[in-house]
Amino acid sequence: MSLERFISQAVSSWMSEDGPDSDIVLSSRIRLARNLSEINFPTLATNEESGKVIETIEDRISKGPAPGFGKMELLKMDDIKPLQKRVLVEKHLISPHLAENAPHGAFLLSENEEISIMINEEDHIRIQCLFPGLQLTEALEAANLIDDWLEENINYAFDEHYGYLTSCPTNAGTGLRASVMMHLPGLVLTRQMNRILPAINQLGLVVRGIYGEGSEALGNIFQISNQITLGKSEEDIVEDLNSVVSQLIAQERSARGALQKTSNIQLEDRVFRSYGTLAHSRIIETKEAANCLSDVRLGIDMGYIKDIPRNILNELMILTQPGFLQQYAGGPLSPDERDIRRAAFIRERINMEKNQ
């Protein structure tokens, strides 16, 4: 397969399209957790019960697609190869939990990959909407539409007092997790992140790395999400997150401005060294690639580099993950082979831009 075709097939809309404030906010995600009222939660459900959940969803689809979201296909985890699962996880379309520990897992995916519905994960149903840029409100609207569409034919577990009942009490109430992925090199370079993180935590928000809980902030990318799901309306949760994100955007912009003013040539040097590494290296690890990609993206945002589109960071951060590299290579690779492939892949991708 040619690189161009591989990328066009591998890239979801959230990686390739521009959204509001997408110089800093890479993507916005909304997740709603829902359960069927009569069936045991997936942790305890029997094979038969899990099958029934899938049947219920299939039944819903057969009665007509969700308005405005096109055809959605139901895929069972059993039918998916381990490498493909890994790719889906790297693209944030399904969770690691669904890929690894959900024996009766399945998922629905919209054609543009903005909407995915996970089935029999920790909860029976998890609706996920992933949009480019800062579009939390829009993503919440879309998730609500899907939610209402499902509810037309499904009896949700709902309690007046505790709201939507979820397997884990940390999700009860709205079942809503709103998160944004932000590229914050300015705040990291000016060493402000350590000061900002505790403040964010105090506001009931959580900060993580690009691949969720426990992962480190690769390439200066941070994921910020709400922790509390009960006692606030969906709109308030999203609004609270939005306001914090807006402040972070403002601080990141001013940090970039300050960097340009005080150490312009040092910054330019850093950007072009990283560009050189990406354009010419023969062996490159995930972490080094991520750091260089972050520098190059910063260089594009700040106008040092003009001939590369800025979504290259979103795209290559995902496409140079181990699963994708192996998918592209068509089979398993050892870590050493991956580092060589990764370097080749990035070189080729950059050349592709230059030749256009």
Next chain:
Amino acid sequence: MICQECNQRPATLHFTNISNGDKTEMHLCERCAQEQGEMFMMNQGSGFSINNLLAGLLNMEPSFQTKKQEAFHQEHVLKCNHCSMTFPQFVKVGRFGCANCYETFKGQLPPIIRRLHSGNSTHMGKIPRRIGGNIQIQRNIANLKQVLSEHISKEEFEKAVEVRDQIRSLEKQLEDKRKGGE
């Protein structure tokens, strides 16, 4: 292959850990693997640690009770009649077994929920349209019944009749909806 930790049980889990380009392989049996929980990293690491933290939080409860009560508790373990999950099990795994567990453990939940959600304990968000409609109607009926009994106690019978008719029409709506929903 034998587990490289205990050298006794057969190894059933095989890990490859790559950090900074160095590759290490581990072959473990299930028990030793669990002890090395951190190895799971991306796969199970998140669920694992959250579970532990949560179980820790939930576990704080019994320590407040006296030992005498504990003896009594053992005879009288709360158990969900839908999924058979017991309260100690819930505390251990940090996950409910089914929707009915919320009802079964109703007495135990408020402090746990408040701790997890910054003191909040009542849902303020979305209500599902279809079944939620009933909840809204039920709420209204409950309110009206209170109004009705107030009117009766004040001997305002004309007003009471009005309210009674409102309640009847709402109850009819509720019934129609229930039939329609099935």
